[in-house]
Amino acid sequence: MDLMEEQLALRGVQLEDIASIVFDLQSQYYPDLNLATCLEAVRKVLKKRDVQYTILTGIALDTLAEQCLLPEPLQTIIYTDESLYGLDEVLAYGITNIYGSIGITSFGYLDKIKPGIIKDLDNNTINKVNTFLDDMVAGIAAAACAKIAHAQTENLVSGNHHENQD
Numbered sequence: 001m002d003l004m005e006e007q008l009a010l011r012g013v014q015l016e017d018i019a020s021i022v023f024d025l026q027s028q029y030y031p032d033l034n035l036a037t038c039l040e041a042v043r044k045v046l047k048k049r050d051v052q053y054t055i056l057t058g059i060a061l062d063t064l065a066e067q068c069l070l071p072e073p074l075q076t077i078i079y080t081d082e083s084l085y086g087l088d089e090v091l092a093y094g095i096t097n098i099y100g101s102i103g104i105t106s107f108g109y110l111d112k113i114k115p116g117i118i119k120d121l122d123n124n125t126i127n128k129v130n131t132f133l134d135d136m137v138a139g140i141a142a143a144a145c146a147k148i149a150h151a152q153t154e155n156l157v158s159g160n161h162h163e164n165q166d
């Protein structure tokens with residue numbers, strides 16, 4: 001298991017949870033899409049350095065808040081997931097941006113409907129802080145959606161059925 005997969009698993013998120021969100025969102029556009037392709041897209045997103053730094057930062061802030069180790073007023077703001085804070089979403093843009101505007105659109109949608117694990121994280125607040133993590137997960141899913149959309153479009157344009165974009 002690589003570092004990102006391990007970090008996410010420690011916080012209760014499996015890559016399959018993220019892949020299934022991607023599948024639900026993208027399979028309506030690409031009927032041939034399968035879960036394995038979605039999982040592969042999630043893994044590719046997690047290989048990007050910008051993404052890794054963003055996730056490490058978000059998880060560290062959640063964990064420090066959980067242990068009541070942040071300075072006030074930040075401790076209370078992050079611990080209570082104060083709705084006007086908004087930096088959790090801003091940080092997630094560091095993930096959604098990597099494959100262009102489709103990622104940003106998908107992130108907005110996921111942030112609104114909170115499917116699957118995103119909702120679970122949002123609801124899991126007993127001795128848990130997931131203020132950043134829900135947005136990190138939505139960001140990863142959104143970027144993977146964008147990656148799939150770009151790969152499919154490339155196939156249409158070039159007639160090439162091999163995915164060649166990192």
Ligand code: MG
Nearest residue numbers: 088131132135
């Ligand atoms: Mg949040």
